[in-house]
Amino acid sequence: MKPLITTSPVSLKAEGEWNADHDALISYSVAKDFPSSTWDWIGLYRVGFRHTNDYVTYAWVKDDEISFSEDCNQVYINADEIPLDGGEFLLCYHCHNLQCLAGISEPFQICPGRMLAEKKEAQEIPESFKPKDLMGFES
Amino acid sequence: MAEGDNRSANQLAAETANLEERFQGWGEVILVADRIIRWEKPWFPAAIMGVISFLFLMIYYLDPSVLSGVSCFVMCLCLADYLVPILAPRIFGSKIWTTEQQQRFHEICSNLVKTQRRVIGWWKRLFVLKEEKPKMYFMSTISILAVIAWIGQQVHNLFLTYLMVSFLLLLPGLNKHGIITKYVGMGKREINKLLKQKEKKNE
Numbered sequence: 414m415k416p417l418i419t420t421s422p423v424s425l426k427a428e429g430e431w432n433a434d435h436d437a438l439i440s441y442s443v444a445k446d447f448p449s450s451t452w453d454w455i456g457l458y459r460v461g462f463r464h465t466n467d468y469v470t471y472a473w474v475k476d477d478e479i480s481f482s483e484d485c486n487q488v489y490i491n492a493d494e495i496p497l498d499g500g501e502f503l504l505c506y507h508c509h510n511l512q513c514l515a516g517i518s519e520p521f522q523i524c525p526g527r528m529l530a531e532k533k534e535a536q537e538i539p540e541s542f543k544p545k546d547l548m549g550f551e552s
Numbered sequence: 553m554a555e556g557d558n559r560s561a562n563q564l565a566a567e568t569a570n571l572e573e574r575f576q577g578w579g580e581v582i583l584v585a586d587r588i589i590r591w592e593k594p595w596f597p598a599a600i601m602g603v604i605s606f607l608f609l610m611i612y613y614l615d616p617s618v619l620s621g622v623s624c625f626v627m628c629l630c631l632a633d634y635l636v637p638i639l640a641p642r643i644f645g646s647k648i649w650t651t652e653q654q655q656r657f658h659e660i661c662s663n664l665v666k667t668q669r670r671v672i673g674w675w676k677r678l679f680v681l682k683e684e685k686p687k688m689y690f691m692s693t694i695s696i697l698a699v700i701a702w703i704g705q706q707v708h709n710l711f712l713t714y715l716m717v718s719f720l721l722l723l724p725g726l727n728k729h730g731i732i733t734k735y736v737g738m739g740k741r742e743i744n745k746l747l748k749q750k751e752k753k754n755e
Contacts, residue, residue, distance in 0.1 A: 451676045466744040476673030477666075479564045489564065491666075493733075 422447045423506040423516025425455065428487075431502075433495040433526030438479070439472070439488045439504055441516065451475045452509035455488060460501045460520050469502070470494035499525040564665060571661040577637025579657055580644040586660055591725035600721055608714045 422444040431437045439455055453475070456468035472490045479487040502523055506516040575582060588596050616624065649657070682689040704712065726732050 451673065451680050464748060466747055473673055475676070476669045479562055481563075 420444075421516045423508070425504045425506055425516050425518035427502075427504060427518060427521045430524065431495065431521065432499065432524040433492055433497045436492050437490045437495055439490065440485050441474075441488065441506060442485045447515070448508065448510040449474070450509040454507050456505050456507060457490065457495075457502055458505055460503055465505075465507060465514060468505075469496055471507075474506075495523060495526070497526045499523040564662070567665045568658065568662045571665055572658065575657075575661065577640065579649070580640050581636055582660060583653060583657060586656065589721060589724045590728045597722060597725055600725075601718060604714065604718050604721065608710065608717075612710055 423441055425439060425441045428438040428440050441455065443449060451473070454471045454473050456465075456471040458468050462468075470490060472488050474486070474488055477488045477490070479489050481487075500523060501520050503520045504518040505514045507513070508515040588600065591597055611621070678689075707715075723732065
């Protein structure tokens, strides 16, 4: 038996260094005559995921488009949606018309965000030492 | 490569820059409003609710017709559009913005562009659904609109408007404090579980 498709119609790549401190960039290119749709999305998955819906976050390919050209399109993911603790992840392109994952990127590292380090530091400060304002709220 | 052939420009940056230029005269007002609606001080949510409640009590007391109310509202917008760029430098002073203020203004414009794209995206997806699954589209829209119409009948018109306006103005603060993210995250996880169960049953 021969496979119907030998190369995936979509190739994905995570651009630059990823962490939760700034928006992240994804570059992808689609094959000619690929049936794209406004319902297509690119999901961020932890390595070892088992189901299409086990994404950590996702970006709509049309809504979140930064740039487009004949060879390559770029999409962003909001910094707020990137996991603070980091880890090993990969990107998958979900095609609505084919109802499947049409492309998978290579695994890549997301670095822990700076906010996580600040949050951990804040948690380590005993309650009595935390600065409070006149209303009693922490400042 | 000729400029006309290069479509690979950063569209998001271009749209954000365009919006920043349009809102230049409103910059200080936008920054102050941003601090208020994101609850920079703990008493801001109470102040927001107080102002909204006062406005709606005035509307309830004056009881204007829909046409008068809409005309007055648009008139206020026009006056603000004319007066704010003139008065803002006199009230806030013509100081040069700090890097932090510039960055925050840029973030606000960027968020507005992203929100606009999200709304347009959902609008387009709705029309694609209409073409692909017309029966499902028809049933969903009729059901949702029927529920909304029923809610509109159960709750007093002005009170419902008051609740919606309050929610919209409190939303940025709720979002910043992670309340929305928490419950949306819970909702998404439940929907994912249901979808997985449905797939297992189909298999």
